Amino acid sequence: MKTRSQAKIGSRKVLNAGMLAGAWVACVVSVGAAETAPAKVSDSKNASPDDAAIGDRLEYNNWLEMSAGGYFQSGDRAQFQRGRNTRRGAFGGVEDFHWETPIKKRGLFKVDGRAIFDNHDYSLKLEVAHPETGYLRFGYREFRSYYDGSGGFFPRNRQWISLYDESLQVDRGEFWFEGGLTLPERPQFTFRYSHQFRDGKKDSTSWGDSGLIGIAGQRGIVPTFLRLDEKRDIFEADGKHTLGNTDLGLGIRLDWSDINNSRNIRRRPGEALVPPVDHFVTQRDVVETDLFNVHASTETRLNDQLLLTSGYSYTRIDTAVSGSRIYGADYDGVFDPGRTGAGSGFIGLLGDSETDQYVMNLNLMFTPWDDFTIVPSLRVERQDQDARDSFRETAGALGNFVSNTRERGLLDVMQGLEARYTGWRNWSLYARSEWLEGQGTLRELRVATAPIPPSPLPIFRDTDSSRFTQKYAVGANWYPLKRANFAWQYYYKSRENDYTHNTDSTFAGNDRYPAFLRAQDFDTHDVNLRVTLRPCSRVTLVSRYDFQLSTVDTQGGIGPAGIALGKVQSAEMTSHILSQSATWSPLGWLYFQGNITYALDQTDTPAVDLKSAGTYLVLPAQNDYWNGSLAAGFALDDKTDLQAQYNYYRADNFWDNSAASQPYGAGAESHGVTLALIRQITKSLRWTWKYGFFDSRDQTSGGNNNYQAHLVYSSVQYRF
């Protein structure tokens, strides 16, 4: 497949090759310098203040680290908080706490904790353990993740719609306790109970539409947010016992979850049209799930050459769903028939589903010779799922009453063979192959009943599917010298999906998925190469190259002209990632660490040739970027270290095709510099001071997401 962007990639390849060569030259120069540096052995009795002397490390088992700091930021707050994953303003508290004390002869009681106010970053863990009896642990953990709830930027008229405080956040947490009875030569029992939660708001990329774009039509650029309220309780119990040369395992898992989430959309805000088009849309998804799982495993060492492992698992999942999609006067409003406009929603969703999953696997590890191992494997999975629901459509007023039923079944059989050979000195060779054959059935029935007859005809689909997957991997690790090693791996993966639609009553011109697809073939070639060099004790160089080429060939059903469609290449995906790291300690009291990665990544489909309004409707999807960091550590005196770090990121994939569509390509650049001073005041007391500056510019958002920030931070660690 040829695209207009191939020339761009070609020129970048040449540029990249030049830069890589430059990096290597720099490394070689560094190596030479390092070899002439005065030798300082790494087993010096004195270490950096960060690690203290070895004796000190072993002397103190407990520590308390208190910290305080703050981010002072200008520009877009939401993007700053998302990018740095922290809040703007001051924070402080207990960075890290550990205390342990022995109990009786070999027992140990431990407490670990962290509490940073007001970043909602808390954890506490208590443990009592004895190696010959068992353990009891209790823990709580909570942390906050930050999101930017902004929408899209439309360059043509620089439209940027902001509806609410876009600094969104979600708190995730877990309370848990677990225990184990681990008496020697006895069956071992463990259990764990966990309560997990997510609560808050985050961004969605399903944006609402706006007609305020300076040209005809609409673009999806209006910010949307998700409100999350998820709770989950998990109880697990496992037993394990060794009988002769066999380890037996048996366990259960009970999992109850309660999800009450909503997607909150605004459509056409600020557009005063008749009939009104400015709507709030709230889709509420309520899902209650009960899961029961029982699993068993065996590991049998038949002799020194044979290890047989097997596993079995049965899972039952019962789900109840409810919800609505309401057009109203506000988020979470009441259904307003006058506000549905061009959209449609539903109310009164009620449904349920049952899933039964059976999985078994078998692996035999056979080592006929000391340097050769072969592992044949088998995995079989059967899954049956029934689901049904009903709801009332809303489109201007109460619409059809709809009921859906679906039955799905699948049977997958996977076989594998792996071999490893280490018979050549300083070489390790391996190969793995996998074959999966699957059969599936899908039956769907949709019945709609109109308030006023006639009702639409029911839609019934009956599809049989088959899939065949092959994967072949070969690789080698070579250690030609103590100071040099090479790793290489290649794999090829292919997947053929075929669909036979025994019945499909979907009428022409309507959405015909999933009955539209007849066949789909996926092919992937992937290769990676890694070279590690330690030309002298002070220099380590690691280079890595990853390449992947994937294609998708698709055959659809009947085309618009009523002719059966042939198979076409529907996508080509190419990815090159070049990475280099270098660690150099030219002098004992100075080190440098550098990492740089350059990626070229592109997805093309035949749609990239489509033009509209004089420009391209769908651009090739590019994920090219530069990412690098440079760090240095420097001993200022016998008790003080200075550490500096610089981070860089740049993506240049933005192409303004706003005349035809909405541009999405990532165009951004960011820089970050941090400087840390670490002073070992006494053997047990360490003080750290840090300053950071961060600058981020985002072209995709038209600069609306730009920010700058300064960090000032200090911590004190006391070991005891």
Place this chain on the structure above:
Amino acid sequence: MKGRIVILASSSALSLIVISCVTINRVVFAPPEIPGATFVGSASCKECHAEIVRDFKTADHARLQAKGDNATDMGCESCHGPGSIHNQSGGAYHTIVNPGKSPEACFQCHLDKRSQFNLPSHHPVLEGKMSCSDCHNPHKGRATKGGGHQLASEHETCAKCHQAQGGSFVFEHEAVREGCTTCHEPHGTVNAKMLVSRNANLCLKCHFQQQTAGGGVVIGGREHAGLTGFLSRGTCWSAGCHEAVHGSQIGTSLRY
């Protein structure tokens, strides 16, 4: 003015180097090294970590092990660092590299993953809220938890945390069954939501489109092109048309 700043900065740096050169008698270490420790071999690890050492031969990472003098360090210590001090101390804290707490050890070989975790959209591994071992098992069997011949599938590994996206749905998205990595790169991407593509190509690579006379684009039997058509509004899901990308309770076109 700029020249003066450069001269001042250079002089300061040079002074610091000279002072350090004549006064410092110790070594600073680039992470994740362990000061003063030497390699002792995996056999000594077995004394306390017998089960891990026993099972390691089944691990994907065991492929790194070879026979020969040049490959002697490629055991436990290739990731955990030299273990002599950890050994002598009876397993004291801070005497061994723990990749479960810091990904630096993993990044020594997986350089590309370090950069992916530094991209704008990534799982919070560098922030310390997750670790590589949440999704990977370096000690036994396959390195990726779920998938292959394991009892759990790749999909289940992701659904462990992303339960709402895991379903069950009355109308599934077939791509979810193929694996979350069909659409997401879990280590990080330049795109929101760790998507492998940000525009309509993400969907069009599987949802074959037909170009018809007059600039028409038919997807799944429905016209999507035109100046004011669906494709012009933006990406299939960002334009607000196919929001239920993981599955729907309402209809097969996964609109909501």
